[in-house]
Amino acid sequence: MPTVTVIQPTISEEQNTKIRCAAYCRVSSDSEDQLNSFMAQMRYYSQVFDNSETEELIDIYADEGITGTREDKRDEFQRLMKDCRKGKIDRIYTKSISRFARNTRDCLKNVRELKSLGITIYFEKENIDTANMTDEMMITIMGGLAQEESTSISQNLRWGIKKRMENGTIKMCTPVFGYELVDGNLILKSDEAEIVRQIFDWYLNGYGLAAIAQMLNALKIERFGRTSHWTASTVGVMLRNEKYIGDQLFQKKYTTDTLPFRQVVNKGERDQYYYSDRHKPIISRDDFDKVQNILAEHKKSFKGLKQDHIFAKKIYCGECGSTFKFKCRKNKNYWVCRLHDAESDKCSNKQILEANAISAFIMLCNKLWYNYKQILLPCQAALQDLKLKKFSGKTQVMDIHKEIAKLREQAHVLARLKTKGFLDEAKYLEQTTELTAKINKLQTELKKLTRSDDEDEMLEQIEMLIDFFEKRENIMIDFDESAFENIVEKIVVIDQHELEFHLIGGLKFKEKI
Known part of the structure; x- marks a missing residue:
C-alpha cells in the first residue's frame, strides 16, 4: 500500500478574493440629457459595489457621445475587451444589450469570447446573465431587436432624403468654395467666385494642379474665412465639381444598408440625381468641358503608376510631418514630401530615390540579423520585468473616473443655472474654464496610468521581431516586401542622407543612404 500524505490548504475560503467586476456604459449622443444619463450611470456603478462583500469594481468603461453601431468607434469598449483578455476582469455589468452592442453578430461574438475567457455578463434591463448557457438564445433575440431598431431608424432617415432628392426639395448642408449657404441654397460670393x-483659367493655360496650389498658398487665399493650405488634390476636386456650372449631382456617396453603416462611393449601385441650372454658375459649360477633357487625358498618362505601392503612406517627412508621395522620372522611382513638392519654401526635405530606401531597409535587416541577440533580447527581458510588476494604479484609475464624472456633472449644473438666468456670462465662463482645465489634467493623468498596459502589446511585438530574425537562415539580398510589411510601421526621412525606420514594438533605428 502506498503512503498517502494529506497536504492541508494554506488559504481559507474566507480569504478568497472578491469577484473582479467591470461596468460598461454608453450614451448615443452628446446632448445635455444624454450627458446627464452618462454621469448617472457613472455614479450608479461607482456606488453599487461600495458595500458588496463578494464583488469589487475594478474599473468603469464609458463611451460618451459616439455611435454605437460600429464597434471600432468605441475606444472604451475596446479597452474593456483588451483588459478582459489580460485576465483583469471576472464579470461585466451593463444596462442593456443595446448599450453593449447594436448588432447581433458583434453581440454574440463578444459574449462567446468572454465566456471562453470565463467572464460573465449581466444585462440589467433584460435580466440576462450569461452565466446561464440557455440565455444565448435570448441574447440573439434581444440583439436582433436592437439591430433592427437601429437599422429601421437609419432606413427611415434615408427614405426621407431619397424622396427629397426625387422631388427636388433636397437642401444643401455645406457650401463649396465660391458660394455661401442661405436656407439650403447656394448663393454666389463674388470675391471667392473670382x-x-x-x-480654371490657370489650368486652361497649362498650369498643373501642384503649381496652382502653390500660387494660391503664395497669395494666402483663405477658404471659408480661415487660413487654409491648398493642395493639388484640393484643386483637382474643385476643377471636377459640377456646382461651378450651376448644376448639382446628389448621392455621389451612399450609406450601406447593414450594420456597421459605412459611406462608400456610388459607382452605380444607387440612383443619382442630377439637377441642371439649380443655382447661378461661376464657370461656363464650355470651359468646364475643356477642363474635364484635359483632366481625363492626364489621368490616362498616369494610369501606369503603382497606386498600391508598399511604401504608400509609410514614408513621412522628418521636418514637416507630411507623407511622401510617389514620382517617376526617367524610369526611376522617387518619393517626395508632399509639402515640399507643393511649396518648397515651407519644407526643405528633398526627394529620395526608392532604390536607396530599399537598400537601407536591407542593410538594417542584415545588421539586426547579426546582432538581434545583443539588441532585441535585452529589450524583451526589460519588458518582461516591467510586466511582472503589478499595476498599482487600479484604485487610482477608478478615483480619476469618479472625479471626472463629478466635474462633468458640475459643468452640467452650471449650464442649467446659466440657462435659467441664475448665473451671469462672466462667472459661467470663469467656472467652466476652471472645470475644463481640471478635467483635461485628470484625463492626461488617466492616459499615463492606462498607457502602462501597453507593455503587453509591445512585448508581443518584440517577440515577433525576435522570431522573425531567429527563423532567417541567411542575410537578406533582395527586397522582401512581406518582411517590410510585417515589421516596419513607418519610415521617417531625416534628410536626403538618413532614414529612421520605426519597427513594431516601438523600436527605432537610423540608417544612412
Missing part, C-alpha cells in the same frame, strides 16, 4: 474663375 478666385474660382482664376483657378
